[in-house]
Amino acid sequence: MGAQWKAPLKAAAAAKKGAVIGKLTKELIVAAKLGGADPASNFRLRGAIEDARKASVPRDTIERSIKRGAGLLDDPIVYETILYEGFAPHQVPLIVECLTENRNRTAADMRVKFRKGQLGSAGSVAWMFDRKGVVDAHHTDAAQDAETAAIEAGADEVSVIKPGEGQPTGGTLARFLCAMTDLDAVSKTLSASGWNVLNSELSYLAKNLVDLTPEQMKEVGEFLSEIDDHDDVHRIYAALKPDENAS
Numbered sequence: 001m002g003a004q005w006k007a008p009l010k011a012a013a014a015a016k017k018g019a020v021i022g023k024l025t026k027e028l029i030v031a032a033k034l035g036g037a038d039p040a041s042n043f044r045l046r047g048a049i050e051d052a053r054k055a056s057v058p059r060d061t062i063e064r065s066i067k068r069g070a071g072l073l074d075d076p077i078v079y080e081t082i083l084y085e086g087f088a089p090h091q092v093p094l095i096v097e098c099l100t101e102n103r104n105r106t107a108a109d110m111r112v113k114f115r116k117g118q119l120g121s122a123g124s125v126a127w128m129f130d131r132k133g134v135v136d137a138h139h140t141d142a143a144q145d146a147e148t149a150a151i152e153a154g155a156d157e158v159s160v161i162k163p164g165e166g167q168p169t170g171g172t173l174a175r176f177l178c179a180m181t182d183l184d185a186v187s188k189t190l191s192a193s194g195w196n197v198l199n200s201e202l203s204y205l206a207k208n209l210v211d212l213t214p215e216q217m218k219e220v221g222e223f224l225s226e227i228d229d230h231d232d233v234h235r236i237y238a239a240l241k242p243d244e245n246a247s
Helices: 006-035 043-054 059-069 103-116 146-153 180-192 214-228
Strands: 080-088 092-100 129-139 157-160 172-178 196-206 233-238
Touching: 006 043, 006 059, 006 092, 006 233, 043 059, 043 180, 043 196, 080 103, 080 214, 092 103, 092 214, 103 214, 129 180, 146 157, 146 172, 146 180, 172 180, 180 196, 196 233, 214 233
Parallel strands: none
Antiparallel strands: 080 092, 092 233, 129 172, 129 196, 157 172
8 A cells, every 4th residue: 555644644744844933933033023133132032043943944044034023124024912811621721822914814713723712801811820021041050059040130039940852951940030121131140140041031920720630631732732733823821730740
């Protein structure tokens, strides 16, 4: 029979990679638009570049996206940030952040995506989250005191975290939380103190997390994955307690 079954799988994998690259280029464009084209002074852009490189996004695509976002090309794309609030199955509060150049298309698609959950109105869920600045940073010195660094940088909270995929191991990896208005200052102070800032962005942090059974977690995970597959979806914030048994 040959290997005809591989063709659809390859096509699906290619489509998935294309969607990932599309999301990464959007982040590059928005980051460059908001903070300029110099990654040395734009921590969000620097993180976006690193993510794009890890995903094997071509160098010319990265450079063109940055120039487009910074307004250095004749064909700029204006992306609008739109938030959708609601609930995943089992009443898990959810905020979906989209980047789109077509508000009507995205709104229609999100209504379809939320059919297995509940799409709410603006403000219906946001009050369950705190809007915070989040800085993930790594220091090569394992003895580095993250709490002292947080105080010096002006962060409100800090926690030592386990390295995720693609993050540096060894030394100290920490997550610093701060007020929205202090994000840039905290990032710059940490960087000047020898910390390598891996990620610096505004985020929505749930005030309370929903604890689910493994079966419920699977259902919610499938729901969130389906939403995340949409090209316009940029970030998903769910008030979901992590599965401690997950690898």
